[in-house]
Amino acid sequence: MPEASSPTRKRIVDAATKLFYAEGIGRVSVDAIAEKAGLTKRTLYYHFKSKDDLIAAYLDGRDQPNLKQMAGWFDAAEGGADRKVEAIFTNLARVARHPKWKGCGFLRTAAELASMPGHPAVMAGSRHKTNFEKWLAAELSARGVTAPHMLAREIVLLMDGAFSSMLIHHNPDYIGAAGHAAATLVRARTSGSQV
Amino acid sequence: MPEASSPTRKRIVDAATKLFYAEGIGRVSVDAIAEKAGLTKRTLYYHFKSKDDLIAAYLDGRDQPNLKQMAGWFDAAEGGADRKVEAIFTNLARVARHPKWKGCGFLRTAAELASMPGHPAVMAGSRHKTNFEKWLAAELSARGVTAPHMLAREIVLLMDGAFSSMLIHHNPDYIGAAGHAAATLVRARTSGSQV
DNA sequence: CCAAGTATACCGACTAGTGAATATACAAGC
DNA sequence: GCTTGTATATTCACTAGTCGGTATACTTGG
Numbered sequence: 001m002p003e004a005s006s007p008t009r010k011r012i013v014d015a016a017t018k019l020f021y022a023e024g025i026g027r028v029s030v031d032a033i034a035e036k037a038g039l040t041k042r043t044l045y046y047h048f049k050s051k052d053d054l055i056a057a058y059l060d061g062r063d064q065p066n067l068k069q070m071a072g073w074f075d076a077a078e079g080g081a082d083r084k085v086e087a088i089f090t091n092l093a094r095v096a097r098h099p100k101w102k103g104c105g106f107l108r109t110a111a112e113l114a115s116m117p118g119h120p121a122v123m124a125g126s127r128h129k130t131n132f133e134k135w136l137a138a139e140l141s142a143r144g145v146t147a148p149h150m151l152a153r154e155i156v157l158l159m160d161g162a163f164s165s166m167l168i169h170h171n172p173d174y175i176g177a178a179g180h181a182a183a184t185l186v187r188a189r190t191s192g193s194q195v
Numbered sequence: 196m197p198e199a200s201s202p203t204r205k206r207i208v209d210a211a212t213k214l215f216y217a218e219g220i221g222r223v224s225v226d227a228i229a230e231k232a233g234l235t236k237r238t239l240y241y242h243f244k245s246k247d248d249l250i251a252a253y254l255d256g257r258d259q260p261n262l263k264q265m266a267g268w269f270d271a272a273e274g275g276a277d278r279k280v281e282a283i284f285t286n287l288a289r290v291a292r293h294p295k296w297k298g299c300g301f302l303r304t305a306a307e308l309a310s311m312p313g314h315p316a317v318m319a320g321s322r323h324k325t326n327f328e329k330w331l332a333a334e335l336s337a338r339g340v341t342a343p344h345m346l347a348r349e350i351v352l353l354m355d356g357a358f359s360s361m362l363i364h365h366n367p368d369y370i371g372a373a374g375h376a377a378a379t380l381v382r383a384r385t386s387g388s389q390v
Numbered sequence: 391c392c393a394a395g396t397a398t399a400c401c402g403a404c405t406a407g408t409g410a411a412t413a414t415a416c417a418a419g420c
Numbered sequence: 421g422c423t424t425g426t427a428t429a430t431t432c433a434c435t436a437g438t439c440g441g442t443a444t445a446c447t448t449g450g
Contacts, residue, residue: 003428023310026221030406042408043430051406102309110363111306114297115218117365125363154376157369158349161356168305168320170312174352181349181380188383203395225440237442238396246440 002047009047011037016058021105025055025112025121055109056120062105063128067135074139081143082186085136085155089162089179093172103167107160132156146189155182197242204242206232211253216300220250220307220316250304251315257300258323262330269334276338277381280331280350284357284374288367298362302355327351341384350377 002009015037019028030051034041048054070088077087095101102108106125113119137152145151158178165174197204210232214223225246229236243249265283272282290296297303301320308314332347340346353373360369 001428006429008429024221024307026219026307027310029404031404040431041406042432045407046429103306107359107363108306108309110359111298111303112219112221114303114362115222122363126365129360129363150372153369153372154353157356157360157373157376158352159356160359161352161354164302164305164355164359165324165352167309168302168317168324170321174348177345177348178352181352185376197395201395224438226438235397236440237398240441241395 006047008039008043011039012044012047012054013057013061016054017061020055020058020109021102022100025109030054052119052121055113056124059106059109059121059124059128063124063131066106066128067131070132071135080186081140081145081190082183084139085186086179086183089159089175089182092159092162093175093179096166096172096175104160104163107163108167129156129160140186144191145186146191148189151185151189154185158182201242203234203238206234207239207242207249208252208256211249212256215250215253215304216297217295220304225249247315250308251319254301254304254316254319254323258319258326261301261323262326265327266330275381276335276340276385277378279334280381281374281378284354284370284377287354287357288370288374291361291367291370299355299358302358303362324351324355335381339386340381341386343384346380346384349380353377 012033016028016033019033019036030044031041033054034044037044044054048057073088073091074084077084106128110122110125113122116122133152133156136155137149140148140151158181162175162178165178166172207228211223211228214228214231225236225239228249229239232239239249243252268283268286269279272279301323305317305320308317311317328347328351331350332344335343335346353376357370357373360373361367
C-alpha cells in the first residue's frame with residue numbers, strides 16, 4: 001500500500017496540477033503526467049488507483065493555497081470591508097492578464113465533468129467554494145456588515161461570473177465590473193451608509 | 196463542396212448539439228455524432244472540415260434560440276424591469292432542476308477550450324454573451340433604468356456566476372440568490388426608488 | 391458523362407489501465 | 421553477522437480499445 005504523504009506522491013500531484021490547469025482534465029494523458037513527474041505510468045498507478053482519483057487529489061491540493069491567496073489580498077488591502085473585497089477582484093484582474101492564467105481550476109473542472117455529477121473532483125470543488133464563502137461571510141460579519149451570509153454569497157456569484165466572463169471574452173474589464181458591483185453591495189450593507 | 200444549408204448538415208449539427216451539451220466537447224467522438232445523425236463519419240467530414248469546425252457550428256446554432264428563450268421569459272413576466280429580470284433567474288432555476296440540464300453550453304465549452312483562446316467556438320460563445328448583454332441593456336434602457344449598460348453587465352456576471360455555482364454545487368439556491376441580487380440592483384437604479 | 395454526396399475500410403497516434411518482474415529497505419530468526 | 425521474509429516502491433512491456441482524419445470506390449440525379 002502506498003504511503004499517504006510520500007515525496008513521490010507529491011511529485012505526481014505537482015505535475016498533474018500544472019498540466020491539468022494548463023490544458024484541462026480531458027486533454028492531459030496519464031502518460032504525460034508520469035513523464036512530467038519523471039517516473040513511469042505504472043508507478044503513478046501505484047500511488048493513485050485511477051485518473052479520476054488523481055483529478056480529485058489535484059483539486060484537494062488547491063483548496064488551502066487558493067484560500068490563503070484570497071485572504072492575503074483581503075488582509076493586505078487598506079480601508080473598510082468594501083475596499084478589501086474590491087482588492088480581491090483587483091488582484092484577480094491583475095493575475096488574469098498573465099498568459100498562463102486559465103480561469104478557476106475548480107470551475108473549469110466542474111464544467112468539464114458536468115456529465116458526472118457525483119465525481120469526487122466536482123465535490124472537492126464544491127467544498128472549496130463553500131469554504132471560501134464561509135471565510136468571506138466571517139470576515140464581513142466581523143466588520144459589522146449586515147446580512148453577511150447573503151452578501152458573501154452574492155460576492156461569490158459575482159466572482160464566479162467574473163472567472164467565467166474572463167475565460168470567454170479574455171477581457172479583464174469584466175472582473176473590474178464585478179469588483180465594482182461587489183464593493184457597492186458591501187457599502188449598501190455597511191452601517192451608516194446607503195448606496 | 197457541401198451545401199451551406201443542407202438537411203444533412205442540419206442533422207449533423209442537431210446530433211452534435213445533443214451530444215456536446217450532454218457529455219462535453221472532449222467526451223464526444225466524431226464517430227458517435229455520425230452514428231447519432233444516422234450517417235458515416237466520411238459524410239460528416241464532407242460537410243465539416245474538422246471537429247473544431249463542428250463545435251463552432253454547434254454554438255453558433257445555439258445563439259438565437261438561447262436569446263429567444265431568455266427574451267420569452269423576460270416578456271412573459273408581469274411587473275417592472277426588476278420583476279422581469281428576476282423572472283429570467285426563476286425560470287433558469289426551474290429548468291436547472293431537470294436532470295438533463297448541464298449548465299451553459301457556451302461557458303462549459305469556453306472552460307474546456309481554455310488552453311485554445313482563439314478557438315472559433317470560444318469566439319462564438321463570446322459573441323453570444325455580448326448579444327445577450329446588449330439585448331438586456333436595451334430592454335433596461337427602454338424602461339428608464341439609469342446606467343443600463345453597467346447594470347446589464349452586472350446582471351450577466353450574476354447569471355454566469357449562477358450557471359457556474361449550480362454546476363459545481365447542484366443546488367438551485369444559488370440561482371435564486373443571483374436572481375434576488377439582480378432584482379435588487381435593478382430597483383436601485385429605477386427612478387423614484389432606492390435600495 | 392459528370393459532379394455531389396455517401397459508404398466501406400483503413401491509418402497512425404494515442405488512451406486508461408494492467409501483468410509480471412524487480413529493486414530497496416528494514417525486521418526477525420539464528 | 422548473516423540470511424530469510426515481507427512490505428514498499430519502481431520499471432518494462434503490453435492489452436484492448438478509441439481518437440481524428442482519410443484514401444478509395446460506389447451511387448444517384450442532372
